[in-house]
Structure formats: structure tokens, C-alpha cells
């Protein structure tokens with residue numbers, strides 16, 4: 001059984017909950033849970049600080 005360890009991004013203050021084959025679920029401080037892709041588009045892409053645990057999804061060229 002896979003471990004489910006919730007991570008909290010210290011920069012973006014969002015929780016990332018591993019959901020196995022379903023992919024990771026992202027819980028924002030408010031609003032509905034979403035995906036890492038959405039988190040990246042909404043938050044981390046703009047933050048660009050060291051310490052953010054949600055790096056780019058690979059399809060965003062900087």
C-alpha cells in the first residue's frame with residue numbers, strides 16, 4: 001500500500017495529497033481541490049521562489 005503523506009508547500013500554502021494512480025490532489029486554502037497542473041498555473045508559476053515543492057509540470061518552458 002502506498003504511503004499517503006500530505007505535503008504542504010511552504011511558499012504557496014497549499015496541501016498536496018498523493019492519490020496513487022489518480023495522481024496528486026491539491027487542496028487550496030479555499031476553493032475546491034484540484035490538480036498539480038492547476039496549482040502550477042494558478043499559484044506556483046507566479047511565485048517562483050525557492051522552497052516551492054510544486055515545480056513545473058514540464059510543459060511550461062521558461
Ligand SMILES: [Zn+2]
Nearest residue numbers: 009012044052
Ligand atoms: Zn508552491
